[in-house]
Amino acid sequence: MDVTVTDSVLVKPVNSTPHHQLWVSNIDLVMVRVHSAIAYIYRRPPNGDSNVAEILKDALSKVLVDFYPLAGRLIVDASGRIAVDCNGEGALFVEAMTNSSIDDFGDFTSPSQLTTLVPSATYENGFTISPFLMIQVTKFKCGGVALGTGIQHILSDGASSLHFVNSWCDVVRGLQVHLLPQVDRSPLRARNPPRVNFPHEEFAPPPTLLQEEIMKRPQLEGSILTEETVCANHHCLVGILATPTDIAGEIVSNPLWYSAEKILESISKIDDGYLRSGLDFLELQPDLNAVVRRNDMYKCPNMVINSWTCLPFYDADFGWGRPTMMGHP
Structure with a gap:
């Protein structure tokens, strides 16, 4: 056009x-x-x-x-x-x-x-x-x-x-x-002193597949399934990632409810305590640029789901x- x-x-x-x-x-x-x-x-x-x-x-x-x-x-x-x-x-x-x-x-x-x-x-x-x-x-x-x-x-x-x-x-x-x-x-400021009470896989680089694994497993075993949950407070952004992980072979061989259950289990863990822990985790990072979310982080076999429904x-x-x-x- x-x-x-x-x-x-x-x-x-x-x-x-x-x-x-x-x-x-x-x-x-x-x-x-x-x-x-x-x-x-x-x-x-x-x-x-x-x-x-x-x-x-x-x-x-x-x-x-x-x-x-x-x-x-x-x-x-x-x-x-x-x-x-x-x-x-x-x-x-x-x-x-x-x-x-x-x-x-x-x-x-x-x-x-x-x-x-x-x-x-x-x-x-x-x-x-x-x-x-x-x-x-x-x-x-x-x-x-x-x-x-x-x-x-x-x-x-x-x-x-x-x-x-x-x-x-x-x-x-x-x-x-x-x-x-x-x-x-x-x-949204971190606590003083920061207290990280949970592991925060959402800020870690997503896993990748070795080339030999790709050749052996065309069904993409070893992938990560991610679901983003975001709470917004009128231009005061609060975003955290629920990050369930599983073997892709398990995902494709089980009914759809299996993956949905994995996602819901991960989302249910996110509450105020988890969010505060995430803010404190970021406060302790020497370089925030190293954990900036980029589109290339979610290439196959990893995925991010963000519902706008x-x-x-x-x-x-x-x-x-x-x-x-x-x-x-």
């Missing part, structure tokens, strides 16, 4: 916001350091689409007053630690158009079809120099509209990102933000109805 960018601006909070550095917890720092991208597809808005971008920009400037860290930037503070500079520089807002129609893409089952509907982030040496929040509004020739969002994962996970998007929707519809974000991350993606109603479709590029 050919997409032409027609305008690109920074949208700043409409009112003054606190200017300070926001401490970033250890659990935030080991998250994948990417912009999590979502594209929402809408049929033709009522009353045409000529002023959709202006309506969205105006509401964005208002909602950023409450969600002001999203208008900031990542920095490295005086101690050499990554932090959030709440400087009000603003969110990137891109306007674009395409000669394609929504119906040209069927049900958008291919993630590659959505890539051009979300702004691309820029990284240097694994460190983003792009705004935390990047928005793209793309108009289709049929009158439909795509809204692409990219939000830096260090600052916000799926649940808290949707809290922002759906709050933005409320402002567009003339409502108030009904649940203000909690931006203080101090509850309960997330309110389709509540993103800006006044012209719920999205026809949403997807992750």
